[in-house]
Amino acid sequence: MNSLEAIRALPKVELHVHVLGSIRPSTLLDIIIEDDIKVAYKTEQDIINRFQYTDFANFISVYMEIIKCIKDGKHFETITYEMLENCASCNTQYVELSFSPMDHIKQGIEFVTIVNAINKGIKRAHKEFGILTNIRVDLVRDSAMEEAMNILRSIKANSHNIVSIDIGGNESAHSPKPFAPVYKCAREMGLHLVAHAGEAAGPKSIWDAIRYLNVERIGHGVTAQEDPNLMEYLKRERIAIEMCPVSNLRTGVISSMRNHPIRDFFDRGLFVNVNSDDPSLFHTDLNNEYIQLHKHLDFTLPELFQISLNGVDAAFVNLQRKTQLRTLFIREYDRILELMTRY
Numbered sequence: 001m002n003s004l005e006a007i008r009a010l011p012k013v014e015l016h017v018h019v020l021g022s023i024r025p026s027t028l029l030d031i032i033i034e035d036d037i038k039v040a041y042k043t044e045q046d047i048i049n050r051f052q053y054t055d056f057a058n059f060i061s062v063y064m065e066i067i068k069c070i071k072d073g074k075h076f077e078t079i080t081y082e083m084l085e086n087c088a089s090c091n092t093q094y095v096e097l098s099f100s101p102m103d104h105i106k107q108g109i110e111f112v113t114i115v116n117a118i119n120k121g122i123k124r125a126h127k128e129f130g131i132l133t134n135i136r137v138d139l140v141r142d143s144a145m146e147e148a149m150n151i152l153r154s155i156k157a158n159s160h161n162i163v164s165i166d167i168g169g170n171e172s173a174h175s176p177k178p179f180a181p182v183y184k185c186a187r188e189m190g191l192h193l194v195a196h197a198g199e200a201a202g203p204k205s206i207w208d209a210i211r212y213l214n215v216e217r218i219g220h221g222v223t224a225q226e227d228p229n230l231m232e233y234l235k236r237e238r239i240a241i242e243m244c245p246v247s248n249l250r251t252g253v254i255s256s257m258r259n260h261p262i263r264d265f266f267d268r269g270l271f272v273n274v275n276s277d278d279p280s281l282f283h284t285d286l287n288n289e290y291i292q293l294h295k296h297l298d299f300t301l302p303e304l305f306q307i308s309l310n311g312v313d314a315a316f317v318n319l320q321r322k323t324q325l326r327t328l329f330i331r332e333y334d335r336i337l338e339l340m341t342r343y
């Protein structure tokens with residue numbers, strides 16, 4: 001077994017991945033044809049070509065185009081199942097997938113319809129690949145606080161497999177502060193708390209997510225590197241950073257993979273894990289993310305395994321499940337090391 005095969009074989013955890021950003025171009029085309037959606041895409045290649053971005057704002061506009069193609073909640077079963085099939089092909093053993101109900105409710109789909117369809121996809125994938133999956137609900141910064149409160153009410157009524165809330169959307173234009181009551185309420189409901197921050201805005205955005213939302217994890221966190229005090233704080237408080245390197249490259253947050261701050265974060269002992277964010281939209285998967293770190297930032301196999309274990313430690317599962325995953329991961333890693341010495 002060579003080093004690239006070993007990286008692919010590593011057991012992995014995916015904590016930051018959006019369901020809609022995982023849609024296969026072929027599936028999107030099937031949906032467009034089946035539901036007679038009026039869009040400019042005529043072929044699978046048209047869709048693949050559309051998944052290129054000039055900057056973060058351009059990426060968001062493409063993302064919104066895809067949202068408008070989904071008018072029936074039942075499609076989430078297929079999208080989820082196929083997404084988890086892709087995850088399983090990277091030996092991903094545990095997934096926390098995100099969906100953004102506000103965007104779909106605007107398209108006339110009910111919250112409960114999406115959650116039920118996603119759970120059907122999860123169940124099928126678990127049966128076939130043994131993959132464990134929880135759901136996180138992504139709220140949109142640009143929307144009103146009352147809308148977010150309505151989503152919490154929907155979660156209360158249909159909470160199956162939902163473990164956390166998150167906040168995404170236009171980070172540079174919207175402070176997380178108005179969402180403080182939503183996060184407080186979610187915490188009281190027993191939900192975990194995450195925020196996208198430090199991706200399209202500076203370190204203040206991360207401080208605000210910590211200060212106003214009390215988050216346990218930060219999605220992206222790239223710009224924390226600009227603030228040594230924040231780096232120290234993230235390390236000391238062991239706040240998990242869900243880094244998504246290829247996503248940052250594709251949306252222009254970083255200029256090249258060599259410049260991604262994950263190497264610095266890792267070397268300083270920050271609690272980082274690696275994720276694919278919107279794998280289909282960014283032409284990536286978790287295997288590719290790990291390989292990019294190995295090729296461009298000299299991450300060794302033991303370091304990449306540490307990143308996998310960080311994912312286990314940061315997962316929103318109970319201690320028993322965490323211990324099971326850790327034991328499984330260590331066993332698989334030992335087997336990989338043995339195979340590497342044998343051939």
Ligand SMILES: [Zn+2]
Pocket residue numbers: 016018168196219277
């Ligand atoms: Zn994201």
